[in-house]
Amino acid sequence: MNDEKDKIPFFKNWQQWYVFEILFLILLIGLFFLFTNYFS
Amino acid sequence: MTPLDWTVLVLTLAGIIAYGLYKSRTTHNLDGYFLSNRSMHWGLILLSIMGTQASAITFISAPGQAYTDGMRFVQYYFGLPLAMIVVAAFFVPVFRKLKVYTAYEFLETRFDVKTRALTSFLFLLQRGLSTGISVFAPSIILSSLLGWNIYWTNLFMGGLLIIYTMTGGAKAVAYTQQLQLIIIFIGMFLAAYMVVHMLPQGIDFTDALHVSGKLGKLNVITTGVKEGKFNWSDQYNLFSGIIGGFFLALSYFGTDQSQVGRYLTASSVKESRLGLLINGLVKVPMQFLILLVGALVFTFYQFNKAPVFFNDIQLTSINLVYKDSVNDVSRQYETLNLLKQKTVYDYSVARKQANDAAAEKHITSLRLLQHQADSLRSKLKSWITKSKGDSNDTNYIFLRFVVDYLPAGLVGLLIAIIFLASWGSIAAALNSLSSSTVVDFHRRFSRHKISAEKEYNISKWWTLAWGIFCIVIAMFTYNIGNSLIEAVNVLGSLFYGVILGVFLVAFFFKRIKNGNAVFVAALVTEVAVLAIFALIKTEYLKLGFLWLNPIGAIGVILVSLIFNSVLTKKNNCGPLLQFSQ
Numbered sequence: 001m002n003d004e005k006d007k008i009p010f011f012k013n014w015q016q017w018y019v020f021e022i023l024f025l026i027l028l029i030g031l032f033f034l035f036t037n038y039f040s
Numbered sequence: 041m042t043p044l045d046w047t048v049l050v051l052t053l054a055g056i057i058a059y060g061l062y063k064s065r066t067t068h069n070l071d072g073y074f075l076s077n078r079s080m081h082w083g084l085i086l087l088s089i090m091g092t093q094a095s096a097i098t099f100i101s102a103p104g105q106a107y108t109d110g111m112r113f114v115q116y117y118f119g120l121p122l123a124m125i126v127v128a129a130f131f132v133p134v135f136r137k138l139k140v141y142t143a144y145e146f147l148e149t150r151f152d153v154k155t156r157a158l159t160s161f162l163f164l165l166q167r168g169l170s171t172g173i174s175v176f177a178p179s180i181i182l183s184s185l186l187g188w189n190i191y192w193t194n195l196f197m198g199g200l201l202i203i204y205t206m207t208g209g210a211k212a213v214a215y216t217q218q219l220q221l222i223i224i225f226i227g228m229f230l231a232a233y234m235v236v237h238m239l240p241q242g243i244d245f246t247d248a249l250h251v252s253g254k255l256g257k258l259n260v261i262t263t264g265v266k267e268g269k270f271n272w273s274d275q276y277n278l279f280s281g282i283i284g285g286f287f288l289a290l291s292y293f294g295t296d297q298s299q300v301g302r303y304l305t306a307s308s309v310k311e312s313r314l315g316l317l318i319n320g321l322v323k324v325p326m327q328f329l330i331l332l333v334g335a336l337v338f339t340f341y342q343f344n345k346a347p348v349f350f351n352d353i354q355l356t357s358i359n360l361v362y363k364d365s366v367n368d369v370s371r372q373y374e375t376l377n378l379l380k381q382k383t384v385y386d387y388s389v390a391r392k393q394a395n396d397a398a399a400e401k402h403i404t405s406l407r408l409l410q411h412q413a414d415s416l417r418s419k420l421k422s423w424i425t426k427s428k429g430d431s432n433d434t435n436y437i438f439l440r441f442v443v444d445y446l447p448a449g450l451v452g453l454l455i456a457i458i459f460l461a462s463w464g465s466i467a468a469a470l471n472s473l474s475s476s477t478v479v480d481f482h483r484r485f486s487r488h489k490i491s492a493e494k495e496y497n498i499s500k501w502w503t504l505a506w507g508i509f510c511i512v513i514a515m516f517t518y519n520i521g522n523s524l525i526e527a528v529n530v531l532g533s534l535f536y537g538v539i540l541g542v543f544l545v546a547f548f549f550k551r552i553k554n555g556n557a558v559f560v561a562a563l564v565t566e567v568a569v570l571a572i573f574a575l576i577k578t579e580y581l582k583l584g585f586l587w588l589n590p591i592g593a594i595g596v597i598l599v600s601l602i603f604n605s606v607l608t609k610k611n612n613c614g615p616l617l618q619f620s621q
């Protein structure tokens with residue numbers, strides 16, 4: 001088992017995963033904001 | 041419950057125990073028992089992390105919370121994805137590199153044995169007590185709603201899972217959590233489907249959302265700002281969710297052995313990281329959907345007769361003193377219910393016909409009626425409080441709906457998922473309590489070398505001992521008042537911040553090397569956090585409990601920095617002034 005050589009799924013490196021995680025959260029908050037306003 | 045419900049309930053629970061026992065075969069050493077020989081795939085890690093965090097309280101309380109306070113509780117999870125990044129990037133590689141069994145082992149490598157023992161002790165205290173509440177919380181609700189004996193319910197809730205947790209360790213915990221979560225998701229999906237299906241003819245899912253939204257239940261995003269000022273005592277808003285939630289999630293996933301123990305079972309750093317990061321992606325939407333079920337139940341009760349109070353036992357208990365008043369309030373509530381049913385239907389029809397003026401008129405009336413209904417409920421709650429009863433019926437709302445309205449068979453399945461959700465988190469807690477006791481205390485302070493087989497046996501007995509401890513705590517827990525999900529989170533907030541602070545110093549403040557400085561800082565800050573909590577409870581201070589997490593963590597960092605510089609200066613003065621190590 002060699003952690004370093006393991007291929008990372010979906011992205012090239014872990015940094016891209018972290019950025020994606022943050023962007024996904026921002027997108028969710030944005031969608032929730034629209035959801036709240038649309039139905040209120 | 042009908043015979044069909046009982047059959048579904050018994051078969052589901054027996055199936056899980058059998059599956060747990062089937063998956064129990066593991067090597068007879070600590071690696072096998074606590075870490076499943078570090079062999080798990082990320083998918084199993086993900087489900088295990090989710091199953092550990094989502095307890096029965098999550099599925100009982102959250103829909104009730106949406107019913108009473110709206111969906112804004114989801115903001116509490118906004119800090120979680122950010123915490124997942126920090127844990128994946130910094131914590132996981134260090135834990136893996138050092139091949140630790142518990143997170144606290146790392147603190148001995150970094151500082152000293154007493155810092156390790158203190159944090160492990162705080163974990164055992166907090167996790168042991170909160171697991172006891174996790175046994176009691178669903179038991180008291182089920183026993184009240186179904187008339188079951190609370191002691192037997194506690195025993196089944198906290199006892200049956202011990203069979204496979206004790207035998208199979210981390211492996212049995214992970215595999216049963218996987219199956220439990222699948223059953224839970226199926227059950228919750230069916231419940232949500234039934235709520236919409238049982239709405240009056242012509243009222244669909246979108247109509248239900250409009251009704252719920254207009255009555256303030258779809259308030260997913262709130263800022264906590266009122267009249268230009270930020271309300272620090274507001275529990276759930278965007279800022280407390282991101283900042284407070286981040287610290288709480290970071291301490292929970294980075295330093296709580298019940299979670300660390302899950303992702304340490306992964307076969308590599310990659311598998312641990314993927315499990316954590318994907319948890320960060322799915323947790324918020326999952327919580328959103330659970331809360332949405334509560335908002336839909338709220339809409340359902342606009343079209344149907346809603347109980348004035350969802351916990352019948354409390355209502356009966358005040359009947360002796362307030363009988364006439366209760367009857368009077370119930371009658372008024374029923375009349376309001378009928379008016380609401382007509383108004384909400386008229387609103388939905390007007391909205392569908394795009395008759396904005398009529399829709400606006402109906403919704404204004406509906407809000408007024410809702411306000412009057414809330415006032416009646418408040419009146420009733422004040423009588424319950426005066427009679428020293430539990431005036432919070434949040435935890436009873438969803439299950440009361442299940443028992444009163446769902447068809448036979450589905451009731452049994454939903455009662456079963458309460459047990460399963462409970463077992464998933466309790467099993468992981470027992471496994472982690474046992475691992476911390478054995479690895480951080482028994483093995484660390486034992487004078488003799490213990491064989492692998494003996495360590496394995498000791499670990500099994502500690503799992504049983506902690507299981508019994510949690511059941512005993514559950515037996516003695518009575519009427520903790522607030523929403524139970526909050527009670528567990530408040531308890532966590534009292535200790536998590538400090539534990540996290542110690543870990544943050546260990547990871548990010550490399551120049552702090554003095555174990556004494558961190559140890560004293562942790563003690564001082566813990567006392568300060570408890571003092572602040574006492575001020576909040578006695579209403580001398582208005583502060584949401586989530587803020588205790590950043591206070592604890594930042595407090596430990598600052599006090600460590602001060603003590604470290606003082607002790608380093610003293611050490612430089614000469615050997616006579618040195619603290620004993």
